[in-house]
Amino acid sequence: MSDFLASPFMHNIFSGLAQGLLYSLVALSLVIIWQSTHVLNFAQGAMAMFATYVGMTQIDRGVPYWWCVIISICVGMAFGGLAERVLIRPLYGKPEINPIVVMVGFLGVIEALAAGIWTGTTRNITSPFSQIYFHASNGQVILVSPFVIFQVILAVAIMLSIAVLFRFTKLGLQLRASALAPEVARLLGVRVGRMLTIGWILASGVGAVAAVIVASGTFGLFPADMDGLFVAGFIAAAVGGLESPIGAITGGLLIGLAEQFILYYWSATLAPLGGIIILVVALMIRPQGIFTKNVGRRV
């Protein structure tokens, strides 16, 4: 058994899924925002990065790691709510391209601001979890470290909490109703405007968790930290059909696996192709998204 677990094939499965979970988190945050406000938030990754800078640099002041994580997530959530109220709210009812242009611009502003405040050089964040891989009983390396386990547990816990919140709480019901039928929800007394803001707050919190994990890992923290992750997360959301949280999570995992297998069996520099391949295949087979129920328009 331990031989099988230590086989290169299983390494790649573990490693790919762990990375894929990060894409899933970003994809999930994009889907929550898309569902509630029909905005593709191109600044999602950058906002999460900025919040992570604010939170994780508190380590320099002697704040313990876990408090920094919590600060990062809270700042991310506040940032999301603020962005919806200040930048997006005036654009409701305007052409759909308007919020996209605003958020692409905002992305540039945030990254420049982060570089200005904290410089563009990479900061290493020391997490309480070792990044040294485990070894099998025969001495062979298993591509799993305590940090990878932390990454998986945190990502899965966040996804489950979001699922429970949306599915089983009063707030979740109001969030779903506001996304599905805003006018009907208002007629039933749901404060839809508030729900849209809460959608952005939750999504930005989820994004910040992904950014915290990335910053705590081997890549460290730098202003363009989340760009690659955002692209993969965006593709994952598109593969899932933008409307489906489950689709987004599955898309993220598929991309993680594809990248890992390309990296191992082909070339590390070609790994980002994994996302493109998944996207092309998904668009050919199910252009409406892998888990989307509505049938594509036929002309």
Add this chain to the structure above:
Amino acid sequence: MIRVEHLSVSYGAVKALRDVSFEAAPGQVTAVLGANGAGKTTLLRAISGLVTPRGGDIYLGNRSLVRMATENIARLGVSHVPEGRGVIAELTIEENLRLGALASKVDIAEGLEAQYRQFPALGERRKKYCATLSGGERQMLAMARALIAQPQVLLLDEPSLGLAPQVTAELMKTIHQLCASQNLTVILVEQNAKSALRIAHHAVVLHLGTVVASDEAAAVANDADLRRYYLGLVQ
């Protein structure tokens, strides 16, 4: 009670309602009748705050509803069942009902029980997604969802649309009973003038955005000219 005073609504250059006034009393069904484009739906949308009037006022008791947010009007006890019923197909029957009760002070469990007693067919299928419901069942659900919050005012927009005559007759009977038993102010917008007049106490006839008649339902029903020119009831 709902009191509409000199209400005017425009969509751009198009005047949808012009100087509309009437009163709808509690415990009574007020039917709003007229052809397509008469302004019936606009009138209900104005009461719910979904469109902002250009002039005039709408009162719930002594309180003006004009320029109040839709969700706040709903929270004051005005339940609006929109045209097409507004049942959220992606949610279950029970989720739709819960949603109806959220903004009110009603105990949700008790509210659900009361509605399942009133509409037993909904109780049997409470966990089913609404996409699986027939037109009649959706109308029942929309009514139950509006009633669960124990509103003072019930606005119904074309509830008979797409329903078989027998189902419509049942529905009208239910509306009539609920109106009396819960002292509801019901404003019933209908193209199906015949069924609406059968249960209404008062009727308002709209034509191209203006009131052409506002009288006891029986009087409207017996007015040969109104029947012929505005209600399409030719014998």
